[in-house]
Amino acid sequence: MMRRLFPAPLLSLALVALWLVLNNPYSLGHWLMALVLGFAVPLLTQSLRPTPVRFRHPWVAFKLFLRVGVDVIEWNWRVLRGTLGRGERMPQGGFITVPLDLRDPNGLAVLAAIMCVIPGTIWSEIALDRSALLVHIFDLKDAAHEIALIKQRYERPLMEIFE
Structure with a gap:
């Protein structure tokens, strides 16, 4: 009741x-x-609300929160340096496709928020079957490195928390 x-x-x-x-x-x-x-x-x-939230591992969530905070500060500096750069130091933005293992809609919503809150990254599109994510990176140097970073820093902890 x-x-x-x-x-x-x-x-x-x-x-x-x-x-x-x-x-x-x-x-x-x-x-x-x-x-x-x-x-x-x-x-x-x-x-x-699509599904009830099954929030597990609050310590992992706290560490993810701190990780995102550090990344926000780090990427603010990268964007600032990129906007002040000239010649070869100009940032070369680009799109990457991140294959997703995360399927929980709440976890995907948190991942979307993380990708939009970090300066220099934008969640652009998700595949209809939720198998891949298109992300724009402000200063894309190594696509494979950025994909691995997103999967390790954000997707893996979110899977631990929500799945």
Whole structure:
């Protein structure tokens, strides 16, 4: 019965907290609106969530989070150097096709977010059967190296977490 009323309890709590933080005076009206949002939004959006998340190995997720943070900083420097470069030092962007072993839709969604958050990389397209991913790299020097990097740094931990 509780799962029917609150299909995503963490989402409900997050919505209540977010509403209260964004609306500074904590009046009764804001509390009621926060509770209505926390109750209604997860119920109304339940059909939009493709599969329930089976989150395993939180330590792996934490290490992945740190890895992405380091990569964001590193790629910011690479993009900055590339935009300031001249002649042979100009970046040569290009597309790579990454074969995917990851099949979980939630894991693929996280991979999409990672690829879009790291400067210099863009998730461009995924094959209809989810077997390959097309990624644009701002400064592509070695396609095989970049493919191996994406598979090792992001896909393998996501498979461990979600599959």
